[in-house]
Amino acid sequence: MSLDAVLAKIDETLPEALERLYAILRIPSISTDPAFKAECDRAADWMVEELRRLGFTTSKRPTKGHPMVVGLSEGPAQSTAPHLLFYGHYDVQPADPLELWDRDPFDPALEETPTGTVIRGRGTSDDKGQYMTFLEACRAWKAVHGALPCKLTIFLEGEEESGSKNMIPFLQDNAEELTADLALISDTALFQSKTPAIVTMLRGLVKEEITIHAASRDLHSGFYGGIARNPIRVLSGLLAGLQDEDGRITLPGFYDGVEDLSNELQAQWEALNFDHNGFLGGVGLSVPAGETGRTPLEMIWSRPSCDITGIWGGYTGEGFKTVLPAEAHAKISFRLAPGQDPAQIRAAFRAYITAGLPADCRVSFIDHPASPASQMSIAKPAFETARRALGAEWGEDAAFIGCGGSIPIAGHFKDYLGMDTMLIGFSKDDDGLHSPNEKYDLESFRKGTRSWARILNDLSTQGQ
Amino acid sequence: MSLDAVLAKIDETLPEALERLYAILRIPSISTDPAFKAECDRAADWMVEELRRLGFTTSKRPTKGHPMVVGLSEGPAQSTAPHLLFYGHYDVQPADPLELWDRDPFDPALEETPTGTVIRGRGTSDDKGQYMTFLEACRAWKAVHGALPCKLTIFLEGEEESGSKNMIPFLQDNAEELTADLALISDTALFQSKTPAIVTMLRGLVKEEITIHAASRDLHSGFYGGIARNPIRVLSGLLAGLQDEDGRITLPGFYDGVEDLSNELQAQWEALNFDHNGFLGGVGLSVPAGETGRTPLEMIWSRPSCDITGIWGGYTGEGFKTVLPAEAHAKISFRLAPGQDPAQIRAAFRAYITAGLPADCRVSFIDHPASPASQMSIAKPAFETARRALGAEWGEDAAFIGCGGSIPIAGHFKDYLGMDTMLIGFSKDDDGLHSPNEKYDLESFRKGTRSWARILNDLSTQGQ
Numbered sequence: 001m002s003l004d005a006v007l008a009k010i011d012e013t014l015p016e017a018l019e020r021l022y023a024i025l026r027i028p029s030i031s032t033d034p035a036f037k038a039e040c041d042r043a044a045d046w047m048v049e050e051l052r053r054l055g056f057t058t059s060k061r062p063t064k065g066h067p068m069v070v071g072l073s074e075g076p077a078q079s080t081a082p083h084l085l086f087y088g089h090y091d092v093q094p095a096d097p098l099e100l101w102d103r104d105p106f107d108p109a110l111e112e113t114p115t116g117t118v119i120r121g122r123g124t125s126d127d128k129g130q131y132m133t134f135l136e137a138c139r140a141w142k143a144v145h146g147a148l149p150c151k152l153t154i155f156l157e158g159e160e161e162s163g164s165k166n167m168i169p170f171l172q173d174n175a176e177e178l179t180a181d182l183a184l185i186s187d188t189a190l191f192q193s194k195t196p197a198i199v200t201m202l203r204g205l206v207k208e209e210i211t212i213h214a215a216s217r218d219l220h221s222g223f224y225g226g227i228a229r230n231p232i233r234v235l236s237g238l239l240a241g242l243q244d245e246d247g248r249i250t251l252p253g254f255y256d257g258v259e260d261l262s263n264e265l266q267a268q269w270e271a272l273n274f275d276h277n278g279f280l281g282g283v284g285l286s287v288p289a290g291e292t293g294r295t296p297l298e299m300i301w302s303r304p305s306c307d308i309t310g311i312w313g314g315y316t317g318e319g320f321k322t323v324l325p326a327e328a329h330a331k332i333s334f335r336l337a338p339g340q341d342p343a344q345i346r347a348a349f350r351a352y353i354t355a356g357l358p359a360d361c362r363v364s365f366i367d368h369p370a371s372p373a374s375q376m377s378i379a380k381p382a383f384e385t386a387r388r389a390l391g392a393e394w395g396e397d398a399a400f401i402g403c404g405g406s407i408p409i410a411g412h413f414k415d416y417l418g419m420d421t422m423l424i425g426f427s428k429d430d431d432g433l434h435s436p437n438e439k440y441d442l443e444s445f446r447k448g449t450r451s452w453a454r455i456l457n458d459l460s461t462q463g464q
Numbered sequence: 465m466s467l468d469a470v471l472a473k474i475d476e477t478l479p480e481a482l483e484r485l486y487a488i489l490r491i492p493s494i495s496t497d498p499a500f501k502a503e504c505d506r507a508a509d510w511m512v513e514e515l516r517r518l519g520f521t522t523s524k525r526p527t528k529g530h531p532m533v534v535g536l537s538e539g540p541a542q543s544t545a546p547h548l549l550f551y552g553h554y555d556v557q558p559a560d561p562l563e564l565w566d567r568d569p570f571d572p573a574l575e576e577t578p579t580g581t582v583i584r585g586r587g588t589s590d591d592k593g594q595y596m597t598f599l600e601a602c603r604a605w606k607a608v609h610g611a612l613p614c615k616l617t618i619f620l621e622g623e624e625e626s627g628s629k630n631m632i633p634f635l636q637d638n639a640e641e642l643t644a645d646l647a648l649i650s651d652t653a654l655f656q657s658k659t660p661a662i663v664t665m666l667r668g669l670v671k672e673e674i675t676i677h678a679a680s681r682d683l684h685s686g687f688y689g690g691i692a693r694n695p696i697r698v699l700s701g702l703l704a705g706l707q708d709e710d711g712r713i714t715l716p717g718f719y720d721g722v723e724d725l726s727n728e729l730q731a732q733w734e735a736l737n738f739d740h741n742g743f744l745g746g747v748g749l750s751v752p753a754g755e756t757g758r759t760p761l762e763m764i765w766s767r768p769s770c771d772i773t774g775i776w777g778g779y780t781g782e783g784f785k786t787v788l789p790a791e792a793h794a795k796i797s798f799r800l801a802p803g804q805d806p807a808q809i810r811a812a813f814r815a816y817i818t819a820g821l822p823a824d825c826r827v828s829f830i831d832h833p834a835s836p837a838s839q840m841s842i843a844k845p846a847f848e849t850a851r852r853a854l855g856a857e858w859g860e861d862a863a864f865i866g867c868g869g870s871i872p873i874a875g876h877f878k879d880y881l882g883m884d885t886m887l888i889g890f891s892k893d894d895d896g897l898h899s900p901n902e903k904y905d906l907e908s909f910r911k912g913t914r915s916w917a918r919i920l921n922d923l924s925t926q927g928q
Contacts, residue, residue, distance in 0.1 A: 032781075032782065032783030032784065032785065033781065033782060033783060034782065093785060094779070094781065094783075094785060096779075096781070097682075100681075100682075162783050162784070163784065189687075203686070205686075205786075207784045207786075209784070214748075214749065215747040215748050215749055216747050216748030217564075217747060217748075217896065217899050217900065217901075218561075218564075218898065218899040218900065219747060219898075219899065220869065220897045220898045220899070221769075221771040221773055221797060221799070222667070222669075222799065222867070222868050222869025222870055223653075223764065223867075223868050223869060223893070223897070224747070224764070224868075225764070225769040225771040225797070225799045225868060226754040226755075226763040226764055226767055226768075226769030226771075226799060226868065227740075227743075227744070227752045227753060227754050227760055227763040227764050228744070228747070228749055228753060229749060229751075229753040230753070230771060230772055232703070232772040232773075232774075232775050232794075233703065233704070233707070233772055235700075235775075236699075236700040236701075236703040236704045236772070236775070237700075237704040239696070239697065239700040239704075240697070240700045240701040240703075240704040240705075241704075243697070276691075279691075280691070280692070283679040283680050283681060283683060283688070283692070284678075284679050284680030284681075284824070285678065285679055285692055285693060285824045286823065286824055287693075287823035287824055288691045289691060289692060289693040289694070289822070289823075289824070290690040290691050291690075296691055299690040299691040300687065300688070300689070300690055300691050303690055304690075305685075305689040305690030307685040307689040307690075307694060307786075307788055308694055308696040308697055308700070308778065309685055309696075309778045309779055309784070309785060309786060309787050309788065309789075310696075310777065310778035310779040310780045310785070310787075310789075311696050311699075311700070311775055311776065311777050311778060311780070311792065312775065312776045312777075312780040313774065313775050313776075314772065314773045314774035314775060314795065315558070315560075315773055315774040315795065316774045316775070316776040316793070316795075317496075317497065317558060317560070318496065318497055318498065319495075319496030319497060319558075319626050319832075320496060320626070320627065320671045320673070320773070320795055320797070320832045321496065321557055321558060321773060321774070321795075321898060322669070322671075322771075322773060322797060322870075322898060323557075323773050323774075323898050323899070324771055324773065325773075325774075328775065329780070330696075331778065331779065331780075331784055331785075333685060333689070333784070333786060335685070335686065335689045335690065358751075358753070359750065359751035359753075360744075360748070360749045360750055360751055360753070368784045403686070403687075404686050404687050404688075404689060404690065405684065405686025405687060405786075406686055406786075429687070432681065433684045433687070434682065434683075434684045434785065434786060434787050435681050435682040435683065435684070435787070436681065436682065437681075
């Protein structure tokens with residue numbers, strides 16, 4: 001069988017596939033930090049070369065930020081197979097705190113662990129390791145058959161981890177070229193680290209950065225302590241007031257448009273038997289800290305949240321400095337549920353902060369990008385086709401699940417290109433995305449690659 | 465007259481005195497940061513050499529931290545003048561945030577400002593510029609008279625800005641050598657930047673550093689946002705809860721032992737006509753932010769305060785990182801009033817934090833040094849003698865005032881050596897102690913030096 005030959009090829013060539021993955025992992029393409037701009041460019045160049053070697057007609061496309069990479073491979077002549085677009089991002093999160101890494105985050109290697117062999121390094125699971133599974137599936141397919149089973153566009157971005165500021169204009173300017181029958185993305189996880197899954201619900205995201213300003217300069221706490229406004233205290237009070245004792249977010253109108261789960265979805269999710277004790281226990285926690293009366297899966301998939309992701313002010317070095325700082329800062333994000341309007345949430349947050357300022361304080365805000373939540377249309381036959389293909393590879397029925405993370409590109413594909421997206425990834429809960437010692441299981445890489453070969457086969461032959 | 469000759473000498477030699485001050489200011493003797501250990505040692509060596517040049521029998525005395533410097537000069541034979549001890553500290557605060565300095569903090573120079581000529585640099589007013597006024601007064605006196613008017617010990621410390629961890633054992637081990645009739649310290653300010661003042665009340669200080677621990681590693685806010693405990697939120701809530709809406713500190717027992725001002729002191733302080741609008745306005749503030757119903761002078765001199773001096777956690781760099789951190793940190797200090805027990809305040813704070821921790825959180829504390837408040841015994845005639853000498857130099861009656869800062873050494877001199885302390889300094893409210901662009905007015909340096917010449921003269925001839 002032709003598919004079997006491709007699967008065998010994938011297994012045989014795993015060592016070479018890993019070497020290719022290491023090469024792109026070694027490039028510290030941290031998009032959020034301007035110091036790594038040249039590295040992002042180098043990663044884009046590397047991907048262009050790689051796609052060309054795979055036979056794609058490929059170009060590096062400049063933006064106001066980091067470049068896009070777009071490659072096209074025509075399918076068989078007179079094929080009725082769909083035109084698929086695969087999206088991935090070659091940028092990664094910052095690696096700090098570096099001292100918590102057991103190895104150089106940009107010197108990837110296999111490591112044996114009690115739960116199996118892992119590929120260790122920044123970007124292994126988010127997203128380089130994941131998107132390389134798709135490229136390796138294409139490579140094996142071409143090696144066996146000489147051509148891909150369908151027309152395929154590969155579209156790689158370099159700003160996913162820093163807000164995709166240039167994505168919407170790029171989609172608008174290149175709509176015809178980028179519009180396919182269906183988009184595929186591999187930036188999500190297996191359910192409970194073992195069950196293959198297709199994500200059909202993604203939370204939105206509003207990111208805010210605020211600075212509370214009080215005195216015109218840093219003050220000595222001996223001379224001003226007790227009389228001068230302390231911006232750290234003001235900030236602490238405002239942040240603490242964002243949630244009530246039931247874990248609900250207190251911003252007026254915050255829950256407008258947020259609907260309870262349908263009974264059907266509630267039943268589906270209950271059937272997943274989510275092991276929230278294991279999920280939390282794996283990171284040293286035991287008690288769900290979200291809204292009272294919500295299930296753990298609701299908390300992470302379908303309910304909005306407010307997360308303080310960074311705070312700083314005053315003296316933070318070794319020892320002690322008796323200073324009352326002039327400023328205090330925080331980064332805050334809101335994960336959004338379907339129905340919430342990012343602009344309205346941002347406005348409500350800013351109104352709350354501004355109204356809560358005491359005398360002698362002012363606030364400044366830094367705009368970070370925002371995106372609404374999205375829900376996929378699983379009525380399309382492609383979803384069921386892919387679900388069966390995944391089941392065949394993993395020996396377990398695949399699930400339709402939610403995902404608490406935000407992958408705004410799926411919403412953008414729908415809004416700007418009218419294109420549906422299927423999210424299929426092979427990351428595991430303990431992969432440490434955005435954290436020190438990020439890893440991707442060797443099994444995820446191998447079976448992920450095999451899964452894409454099956455999905456390409458089935459979508460090409462059974463339709464979308 | 466012999467005093468007039470000394471005062472004239474001080475004025476004539478001002479340029480050379482400034483060069484000597486610059487030399488010690490150029491040494492970045494930041495005691496709290498281990499990276500500057502060698503610089504602290506270099507500053508001690510410089511002071512040893514300087515005291516030797518002044519004719520003091522001087523030694524550098526090792527401790528477990530930075531060294532002490534002790535110099536002795538015998539007074540005139542058969543003199544009835546008192547033995548005085550002058551204390552200062554050659555260490556300085558860290559200079560960060562460096563980007564807020566208009567010049568290299570360790571490259572001092574004169575600058576013309578709208579309010580007069582200032583000496584700019586870290587340590588100019590805290591405390592190198594201040595203690596050098598005393599040394600320059602001694603130098604002028606010796607130049608004119610060949611010998612000092614009384615027996616004098618100069619005692620310089622290198623750990624005042626990092627908690628004086630080795631002071632008490634050093635005082636105990638060297639009690640006989642260090643005990644004099646009266647201690648003098650120049651580490652305080654003029655009242656309202658113009659009225660000479662003797663500080664008779666100092667607040668105590670308890671310094672705490674806490675870390676709130678939640679998950680065992682940093683988490684991705686997409687996958688854990690809404691379900692995982694956020695230590696920044698926990699920390700914010702605990703810090704916000706330390707004060708109520710009336711600005712009172714909520715720790716149980718916090719105000720035990722704190723007495724209201726006596727009617728006499730209240731009247732004295734009222735007579736000072738403190739310009740709190742000017743005091744706050746000078747740093748961009750307008751409204752006293754302390755306890756409801758207390759006067760501004762009470763807030764900064766005699767009431768305890770709680771100050772958050774540093775906070776950090778999560779991602780604090782440029783851009784945005786969707787991380788739920790494993791830890792959040794803060795540095796907090798309490799300024800204490802007479803009657804408060806530092807150990808009890810520390811215990812109450814730790815009990816409050818520990819009791820307020822939600823599920824899955826733990827806290828760790830770092831001990832920083834503590835000291836009680838102190839009140840001086842102004843019944844000693846030396847206080848009135850010095851007050852008159854100051855009035856003669858500044859053309860305005862000197863005031864007995866409080867000081868919100870903490871100078872624990874005054875309490876230690878009393879407790880371990882039975883020695884009273886007189887605190888006389890020439891700093892101004894806008895000197896920016898512990899802040900960027902610290903300065904010391906050239907007038908403070910010149911008239912401070914002249915003030916010490918007068919005080920040495922009067923204490924030696926009119927008794928202590």
